[in-house]
Amino acid sequence: MNKPELLIPAGSLEVLYTAVNYGADAVYIGGDIFSLRAKAKNFSKEDMMTGIEYAHSKGVKVYVTANIFAHNYDLEESAEYFKEMAKLKPDGLIMSDLGLMRQAKKYCPEIEIHVSTQMNNTNYETFNMWHELVGATRVVSARELSLKEIKEIRQNIPDDLEIESFIHGAMCISYSGRCLLSNYFTGRDANQGACTHPCRWKYAVVEEQRPGEYLPVYENDRGTYIFNSKDLCMIGHIPEMVDAGINSFKIEGRMKTALYVACVARTYRKAIDDFFEDEEKYRANMDWYLSEISKCTYRQFTTGFYFQKPSEESQIYDSNTYINEYIYLGLSKKVDENYVYIEQKNKFCVGDVIEIMKPNGDNIETQVKKIINEDNEEMDSCPHPQQKLKIMLSVLPEEGDILRVRKTE
Numbered sequence: 534m535n536k537p538e539l540l541i542p543a544g545s546l547e548v549l550y551t552a553v554n555y556g557a558d559a560v561y562i563g564g565d566i567f568s569l570r571a572k573a574k575n576f577s578k579e580d581m582m583t584g585i586e587y588a589h590s591k592g593v594k595v596y597v598t599a600n601i602f603a604h605n606y607d608l609e610e611s612a613e614y615f616k617e618m619a620k621l622k623p624d625g626l627i628m629s630d631l632g633l634m635r636q637a638k639k640y641c642p643e644i645e646i647h648v649s650t651q652m653n654n655t656n657y658e659t660f661n662m663w664h665e666l667v668g669a670t671r672v673v674s675a676r677e678l679s680l681k682e683i684k685e686i687r688q689n690i691p692d693d694l695e696i697e698s699f700i701h702g703a704m705c706i707s708y709s710g711r712c713l714l715s716n717y718f719t720g721r722d723a724n725q726g727a728c729t730h731p732c733r734w735k736y737a738v739v740e741e742q743r744p745g746e747y748l749p750v751y752e753n754d755r756g757t758y759i760f761n762s763k764d765l766c767m768i769g770h771i772p773e774m775v776d777a778g779i780n781s782f783k784i785e786g787r788m789k790t791a792l793y794v795a796c797v798a799r800t801y802r803k804a805i806d807d808f809f810e811d812e813e814k815y816r817a818n819m820d821w822y823l824s825e826i827s828k829c830t831y832r833q834f835t836t837g838f839y840f841q842k843p844s845e846e847s848q849i850y851d852s853n854t855y856i857n858e859y860i861y862l863g864l865s866k867k868v869d870e871n872y873v874y875i876e877q878k879n880k881f882c883v884g885d886v887i888e889i890m891k892p893n894g895d896n897i898e899t900q901v902k903k904i905i906n907e908d909n910e911e912m913d914s915c916p917h918p919q920q921k922l923k924i925m926l927s928v929l930p931e932e933g934d935i936l937r938v939r940k941t942e
Contacts, residue, residue, distance in 0.1 A: 536809050537774070538781040540596075540697065541798045544575065544788055547864060549584045549595075551791040554933045555892045556802025559594035560584075561627060563787060567599040567607070567614060568726055582621055594624040598787075599637070600649040602724045603630045615640035625671065634667045647671040647697065651724075653709045655682075657689035664694045671695040671781070675709040676765075680777045680839045687778030695780035701797055701826075702785025704762040704837060704847075706732035732760035733853040757850045762843075766834035768801065768822045771808050771815065773839075789830070790878070792861035795890060795935045796829040803894055825894075830855040862887060862936040863922075872905075872923040873930055881938060882914040889928065890935040899928040 541557035543549035552560045562584065563575045576584060581597070588595045597618065603611065611633055618626065619641035626644055628634050629651040637646060648654060648663045650673040663669040674683055674696055687696060705712065712723045714731040721727035737756030750759070765785070767774055774782060782805070784797050804822050808815035832855055835847040863875030881887060883904055889897040903925035904912045915922055930936065 534775055534809070535780070536805065537779055538594075539798070539801055539805060540781050540783045541794060542784055542787040542789065543584070543794065546576065546580045546584050548789075548791045548794050550587065550933065551795050551864065551935070552798055553588050553591050553593045555795045555798040557593055557798055559596060559624070559781070560588055561596040561598060561783075561787070563598045564614070567601050567603070567611065567633070578617060578621070581623075585621055585623055596625040596627055596647060597621075597623045598627045598649075599633055600627050600629040600651055601633075601726055602651075603633050608632065608636065611636050612640060618644055627673070631667075638667065645670045647673065649673055650675055650699070650709050651711060653711065657686040660686055660690045660694060660696075664691065669694070671697050673697040673783070674779075676704065677708065677838050679841070680773055683779060684777040696778060697781035697783050698774070698777075698779045699765060699785055699837075700767045700774060700782040701765055701801065703832070704765055704835070706760040706762055732762070733758070734760075735853070736760075758853050759848070759850065761832070761849045761853050763833045763835040763847050763849055765837045766826060767836060767839065768804055768826050769819060770836065770839070771804055772812065775808070790861050791864050792859065792890075792935055792937055793829050795892075796825065799892055799894060800825045821894075827856075828858050830857045832856065858940055859888075859937045860940050862938055865889075865930045865932055865934045865936065868929055868932050871929075872925055873936075874921070874923050875936065877915050877920045877922050878918055880914060880916045883912075885938060887926075887936055887938045889930040890937055891931070892933070897928055897930075899926040899930075901925075902927060 538558040539556060540559045540561060541552040543552050543560045543562050549560055549562060564581060565575050565577055568575055585595045615637050623644060625647045626637055627647045627649050629649040634646055646667055646669045648669045653675050654660060654672050655675045655678060660672045663672050676699055683696060683698060715729045716722040718731055719729045721729050734752050735754060735756045736750045736759050737753030786793060800822055804815060807818055832849055835843060837843060861878045862881055863877050865873050865875060867874040881901060883901050885901045886898055887901060889899055901924060904915055905923045906912055907921050
């Protein structure tokens with residue numbers, strides 16, 4: 534068995550550093566154009582260069598999403614974009630649009646093409662077609678496939694064509710993400726990266742129905758969340774994912790924080806490594822995996838389509854909010870003899886007991902002794918996000934560690 538790649542999302546340079554340090558084999562990012570996460574921070578050319586250099590220095594690959602469905606007005610800019618990719622040298626481009634693939638083949642032919650899940654890749658002939666037509670080295674399977682179907686695809690495609698499949702994260706209600714609801718309701722096109730997530734809205738049905746008419750639904754505070762799916766979690770089914778012949782385990786979440794990315798990356802890293810060391814060790818550590826993965830933000834968990842078609846049990850009808858057990862305080866950017874330096878993300882106070890989350894799986898409690906702002910003033914608390922602070926703690930973290938605190942009611 535070949536150990537699959539652990540592929541982690543990053544919506545900013547800080548999150549990329551976190552993904553690399555917490556166990557990613559590869560990271561996928563979006564540029565400031567041509568990405569299906571237009572509302573993520575995304576990467577400027579300069580940040581992309583810095584991120585790729587950093588990841589490569591640690592032996593981690595970087596894939597860049599260029600997965601919008603392009604219009605004519607996108608094409609001129611895309612030529613310049615792919616010329617830049619040729620200079621930046623990411624390890625792959627995740628793509629959906631045949632026209633953009635043609636541009637990429639013309640302007641950066643040495644960069645691998647990975648075919649996005651947006652292309653509804655549901656059978657082995659589709660995989661083979663992408664391999665032959667555009668020289669794709671990897672195809673991302675549609676979320677609607679079972680593990681049995683993925684295994685059949687593996688048996689009917691060349692060994693040098695890789696399968697990438699989602700193992701964790703939010704599920705799209707529409708077929709492989711090909712959704713028109715956002716554009717219809719708000720004019721923001723999901724297939725251009727601007728989805729407003731109507732699947733998370735609260736809907737009600739019209740109470741009176743005339744004979745022969747369809748029963749319409751509309752957004753209403755008194756309704757229910759009829760499209761709101763639970764999140765995918767396959768931490769307990771890594772043996773089955775490996776047996777299906779999947780080459781890359783993909784985590785969803787380019788809009789997520791460094792805390793989320795650190796949590797999922799290190800948990801899946803340990804689970805994969807434990808399984809390949811000894812399956813009994815993997816089974817014995819299951820409670821730890823499940824405990825740690827529940828410390829990420831999530832909407833309850835499902836196994837999606839992997840074992841059977843989802844039923845009504847895979848939906849959440851009473852809420853669209855995440856379960857969130859921990860609050861992200863900041864990333865340790867620098868540590869000296871007495872202080873850790875962070876850009877603070879959420880409020881905490883002197884005297885609070887917080888937690889250092891380390892890449893090796895350890896969680897270490899520490900108490901806040903002193904908070905000092907950029908003007909060298911001591912503070913009892915730090916209520917304003919993005920303050921640059923130095924903090925004295927009873928136990929100091931190392932550079933790159935995450936600081937978090939358990940959420941209280």
